[in-house]
Amino acid sequence: MLEIKNLKAKVETDEGGKEILKGLNLQIKAGEVHAIMGPNGSGKSTLASVLTGREGYEVEEGEVLFEGKNLLELAPEERAREGIFLAFQYPVEIPGVSNTNFLKTAVNDIRKSKGEDPMSSVDFLKMIKEKAKLVDIDPQMLGRYVNVGFSGGEKKRNEIFQLAMLNPKLSILDETDSGLDIDALKIVADGVNKIRSKDNAFIVITHYQRLLNYIVPDFVHVMYEGKIVKSGDKSLALHLEEYGYDWVAEHLEEIAK
Amino acid sequence: MTKTEIENTDLKLKLVSDFQKFEKSLNGKANSILNKIKIDAFDCFNRLGFPVKKLEEWKYTNINPVLKHDFKQSTQLAKHTLTKDFVGKYFLKDAVNLVFINGFFDESLSDKITDNDSCYSGSLAEATTKFGDFVEQHFSKYADFKSNSMTALNTAFSKDGAFIYLKKNSVNNIPVHILYISDAVNNVMLSQPRNLIVLEEGSSIKISEDYFTVGSNYNFTNAVTEIYCAQNSNLEHYKIQNDGDNSFHIGTTQVHQERDSKFSDTTVSWGGSIIRNNLNSVFNGTNTECHFYGLYLLDGKQHVDNHTLADHKMPNCFSNELYKGIIDGSATGVFNGKIMVHPDAQKTNAYQSNNNILLSDDATIYSKPQLEIFADDVKCSHGATSGQLSKEEMFYLRSRGISENDARILLLNAFASDVIDSVKIDALRIKLYHTLQLKLKS
Ligand SMILES: Nc1ncnc2c1ncn2[C@@H]1O[C@H](COP(=O)(O)OP(=O)(O)O)[C@@H](O)[C@H]1O
Ligand SMILES: [Mg+2]
Numbered sequence: 269m270l271e272i273k274n275l276k277a278k279v280e281t282d283e284g285g286k287e288i289l290k291g292l293n294l295q296i297k298a299g300e301v302h303a304i305m306g307p308n309g310s311g312k313s314t315l316a317s318v319l320t321g322r323e324g325y326e327v328e329e330g331e332v333l334f335e336g337k338n339l340l341e342l343a344p345e346e347r348a349r350e351g352i353f354l355a356f357q358y359p360v361e362i363p364g365v366s367n368t369n370f371l372k373t374a375v376n377d378i379r380k381s382k383g384e385d386p387m388s389s390v391d392f393l394k395m396i397k398e399k400a401k402l403v404d405i406d407p408q409m410l411g412r413y414v415n416v417g418f419s420g421g422e423k424k425r426n427e428i429f430q431l432a433m434l435n436p437k438l439s440i441l442d443e444t445d446s447g448l449d450i451d452a453l454k455i456v457a458d459g460v461n462k463i464r465s466k467d468n469a470f471i472v473i474t475h476y477q478r479l480l481n482y483i484v485p486d487f488v489h490v491m492y493e494g495k496i497v498k499s500g501d502k503s504l505a506l507h508l509e510e511y512g513y514d515w516v517a518e519h520l521e522e523i524a525k
Numbered sequence: 526m527t528k529t530e531i532e533n534t535d536l537k538l539k540l541v542s543d544f545q546k547f548e549k550s551l552n553g554k555a556n557s558i559l560n561k562i563k564i565d566a567f568d569c570f571n572r573l574g575f576p577v578k579k580l581e582e583w584k585y586t587n588i589n590p591v592l593k594h595d596f597k598q599s600t601q602l603a604k605h606t607l608t609k610d611f612v613g614k615y616f617l618k619d620a621v622n623l624v625f626i627n628g629f630f631d632e633s634l635s636d637k638i639t640d641n642d643s644c645y646s647g648s649l650a651e652a653t654t655k656f657g658d659f660v661e662q663h664f665s666k667y668a669d670f671k672s673n674s675m676t677a678l679n680t681a682f683s684k685d686g687a688f689i690y691l692k693k694n695s696v697n698n699i700p701v702h703i704l705y706i707s708d709a710v711n712n713v714m715l716s717q718p719r720n721l722i723v724l725e726e727g728s729s730i731k732i733s734e735d736y737f738t739v740g741s742n743y744n745f746t747n748a749v750t751e752i753y754c755a756q757n758s759n760l761e762h763y764k765i766q767n768d769g770d771n772s773f774h775i776g777t778t779q780v781h782q783e784r785d786s787k788f789s790d791t792t793v794s795w796g797g798s799i800i801r802n803n804l805n806s807v808f809n810g811t812n813t814e815c816h817f818y819g820l821y822l823l824d825g826k827q828h829v830d831n832h833t834l835a836d837h838k839m840p841n842c843f844s845n846e847l848y849k850g851i852i853d854g855s856a857t858g859v860f861n862g863k864i865m866v867h868p869d870a871q872k873t874n875a876y877q878s879n880n881n882i883l884l885s886d887d888a889t890i891y892s893k894p895q896l897e898i899f900a901d902d903v904k905c906s907h908g909a910t911s912g913q914l915s916k917e918e919m920f921y922l923r924s925r926g927i928s929e930n931d932a933r934i935l936l937l938n939a940f941a942s943d944v945i946d947s948v949k950i951d952a953l954r955i956k957l958y959h960t961l962q963l964k965l966k967s
Pocket of ligand 2: 312313314357442443
């Protein structure tokens, strides 16, 4: 589904470009869940930004193929319509735009791009109710402005709710667990597990192993200074939890072997 | 002399001769109170001339392009081709709709005027013949022409406009919607509607003024609305203006508020070539409250200038102002918000903010708060912002599959919504949102 080859990318800063991704490789197939773990600043969010087309990043080398298509030349909305979804580490507040209107526009713009008619209001409301249940969101919240006045946990749940509404092929969860208490974490993980299928895939970016007890990954990758330095199965996450990221730094050469 | 000054003089000369004709037609009635005011006013206009950029108040707005055209004025309702069906499309449901063509009341196109124990809403010309004494008590008592040549010009030529009068304690739940149509189908017209709105003690009503153009000739509206809000009255007033590229509009809304009265205005400018809105409220009693909301959506070479004044003459009054602009193309917006707090006006609360979104590199905004505070126990604040749409918000929306254009529309709609939501006539608010959508989509 997704193929990242030798990806090198810079972030544009006031002092010029700063290289963040330094030759990253990753392959993801339908039905798989990949966890990416790594210390703060290792480039996890940058990878998510580059994959979704956020402004301010420059790809210097390498390629990203999504179902065989060159992802990097598409606009953010085109990537979303191809089936890529990012649950933001920091969901954006949009005063004046209601959740419902936002999602209705999203659903219908995606349908339009496929030559389909807009969804009827009745069907849309039905879908909203059904998906809100998945992440235990109070439908009342949907009349409110996007993320405005939401608690940290509500924002994260809202991200997963949007994911459920848009039904993407590849979802990237960027530290969706941060700021969640254990109950909220379970709700979010539960929602993801229900959405998980043989046809879709997930990249779960996280700092801690905790989330992976609930969303069990098929692969775990360790990211360090802009590269994936080690990949393994879910036991790698436990190992990291035990030894910490310092262990990665200290045993970099060993690990790479 | 420069070329523009000569042309300026041309239009002025024409107005001088128009006024002389009017004076001749008076046939010995020149001494009536109203006519004396008009003669005084013209004299004033003659001395002051059209506003020039040298004046501080007109620093950012050059009206020379207006003065190049050979505008005609009617002296009464002229023949026109507008049908009831056509005009009806602009009516508000559940309102009394009054239609003025080039400044003159057209009874045949309008809803039935209101004339009962509690309320009169109809035309100033008719009111002047029916209850002249009452009109004389209020006409030209609030909108000063001594220092404002455009108000002087309007006063001198004032013949007709809306007249709305609410008697003591009458609460009118049916809004009045006034349509001012510039008929620019066949002629190059100057219209000068003159409106008078009087709310007696404890009365309330909602009134909207809707200015627009039909036809593509050059046209120029110079409007004045005088408003008197007696003690404890409550007026919701709206001014919508939606003209074409060949339209010029200068309008003054002058409000006089007595104690415990509440006035709220929302001014929406959708378009036109050169637009100048003056909105002034004078607080002549304690505990008065006023709200000014404004929205301007500009594109092309449009120029919209909003000048407001909250004149705190008395203690314990509250004014709040929110103006928002969306400016595209090489259009220009001007916002000048003056808050005047006189020495006696202790315990004043006065707030103001002006926010602008510039959608192109060539769009311009001149935003100027003007706080003149001569009392010490006051709470005043002001703020102005201008910038682009938030990149973060745009990306968030687009990352959900929303097209760039739809994302922009969502955000601009949200930006404008707190101004549009200040409109309390449901049908008008819905219409404004509809117009906003249409304008944003094109
Ligand atoms: N917009 C930016 N401007 C400057 N530096 C940035 C920007 N975005 C990311 N960085 C830097 O890039 C590095 C990687 O950041 P990020 O991808 O957010 O890491 P992670 O998500 O793994 O914590 C950090 O050193 C961070 O400071
Ligand atoms: Mg991050």
